[in-house]
Amino acid sequence: MKIAVIGTGYVGLVVGACFAETGNDVVCVDKDAAKVRMLKRGKIPIYEPGLEEIVRSNHAKHRLHFTTTLADAVRKSEVIFIAVGTPTAEDGSADLQHVLAAAREVARSMNGYKVIVDKSTVPVGTAALVTATMAKETTHAFSVVSNPEFLKQGAAVDDFLKPDRVVIGSDDKRAADIMIDLYRPFTRTGAPIMVMDTASAEMCKYAANAMLATRISFMNEIANVCELYGADVDKVRQAIATDKRIGPAFLFPGIGYGGSCFPKDVKAIVKFSADKKYSFRILEAVEAVNARQKQRLLTKLDKHFGKSLKGKTIAVWGLSFKPRTDDMREAPAVPLINGLLERGAKVRAFDPEARDMAKMFFGKKIHYAANAYDALTGADALLIVTEWNEFREPDFFRMKRAMKTPVVFDGRNIYDPEQIRGFGFTYSSIGRP
Ligand code: NAD
Numbered sequence: 089m090k091i092a093v094i095g096t097g098y099v100g101l102v103v104g105a106c107f108a109e110t111g112n113d114v115v116c117v118d119k120d121a122a123k124v125r126m127l128k129r130g131k132i133p134i135y136e137p138g139l140e141e142i143v144r145s146n147h148a149k150h151r152l153h154f155t156t157t158l159a160d161a162v163r164k165s166e167v168i169f170i171a172v173g174t175p176t177a178e179d180g181s182a183d184l185q186h187v188l189a190a191a192r193e194v195a196r197s198m199n200g201y202k203v204i205v206d207k208s209t210v211p212v213g214t215a216a217l218v219t220a221t222m223a224k225e226t227t228h229a230f231s232v233v234s235n236p237e238f239l240k241q242g243a244a245v246d247d248f249l250k251p252d253r254v255v256i257g258s259d260d261k262r263a264a265d266i267m268i269d270l271y272r273p274f275t276r277t278g279a280p281i282m283v284m285d286t287a288s289a290e291m292c293k294y295a296a297n298a299m300l301a302t303r304i305s306f307m308n309e310i311a312n313v314c315e316l317y318g319a320d321v322d323k324v325r326q327a328i329a330t331d332k333r334i335g336p337a338f339l340f341p342g343i344g345y346g347g348s349c350f351p352k353d354v355k356a357i358v359k360f361s362a363d364k365k366y367s368f369r370i371l372e373a374v375e376a377v378n379a380r381q382k383q384r385l386l387t388k389l390d391k392h393f394g395k396s397l398k399g400k401t402i403a404v405w406g407l408s409f410k411p412r413t414d415d416m417r418e419a420p421a422v423p424l425i426n427g428l429l430e431r432g433a434k435v436r437a438f439d440p441e442a443r444d445m446a447k448m449f450f451g452k453k454i455h456y457a458a459n460a461y462d463a464l465t466g467a468d469a470l471l472i473v474t475e476w477n478e479f480r481e482p483d484f485f486r487m488k489r490a491m492k493t494p495v496v497f498d499g500r501n502i503y504d505p506e507q508i509r510g511f512g513f514t515y516s517s518i519g520r521p
Contacts, residue, residue, distance in 0.1 A: 207235055
């Protein structure tokens, strides 16, 4: 099939590369000319495991192309995915300006029947809005389909190639059948392709992300109460995970969720519920709990060092919002490091992949260490912010030698408290004695 993907970000590039991988002819469009130039040279603008390989190989086989010219891409394609950003607007809603701008341009470039796919996460009712927006600009026939994306950054290629399910929202059988054909190669292991109306499909994505964000905030509150009573959240987590109704996934406490999806999608569902005069109380609390949890390590530091960190050096391990990505959008590291700087601390940070992204947030205000141990040089304390695998089994002797004082605040519970204390560290984590 001939496909166009508009927006070559974390989602669009994966979608384009994976459809090319199954033999389709894909053209990826982005308005960012620098990004397109880079992609044409076989360079990937983001860090996503496994992505570079399939982009390169499909580009070399002439199944994956890159352009800034949307009109050409649309004219050549039967199916057009819109995968542009939908950031939070000032009122908390998902800002649809990029989606609607892309839709208008697609409509103006049409030369026959096309399936337009909303791949971006968009509020309920957006397929109808895109349809109305496009209808003003073209007389050609088209169908707008909602096809929310459930991939996880850090495992995006795998998630796309082997999805748990594919959701297709369509009020038109012809378009739904084209989408089923397109996704068939990814669902050979039995993952269902679920066809439904567009409104329900749009709601699926928000329901999934809101549920996951709720689980995180819930476990963070359980952890905080465990701390108050000397209970161990690890033991509590393992015990409740055996309950089949609960299950083991997504029960790890920490210092709050981040990324480009959970914070924005929780805000958006609260807002589009409020637009219908419904106050989504649980999700309002989920957000408030998350904001408080992002301050958790600062509160612990204040208790340990007092309110000022003047003259202190704080090492930070991990900057991205989670491991295996360089994305720092809404990352807990951002308010945390700003808090350290406000308290007068010198910050030495290390992240295996997010160094360049971090420079956009902090410029010259912090030191970017060459490796994890370099970050520890002369440090009064170490904060574990992102649970990259390479932090899990460090050389504790080397750490202790590098640091001024062996103090660790672990926001991701990656160490065994007894073990690290055995090496002579003062150690504090989330929800464990
Ligand atoms: P992103 O910011 O990484 O990428 C968006 C891209 O779209 C950018 O490269 C931008 O230059 C381009 N763009 C914007 N307007 C354009 C236009 N008119 N024409 C051409 N290109 C244009 O965003 P992302 O993280 O890939 O997210 C995209 C959408 O997918 C969002 O709605 C997001 O909520 C959703 N989503 C994201 C994830 C994720 O893990 N990141 C997962 C599922 C769904």
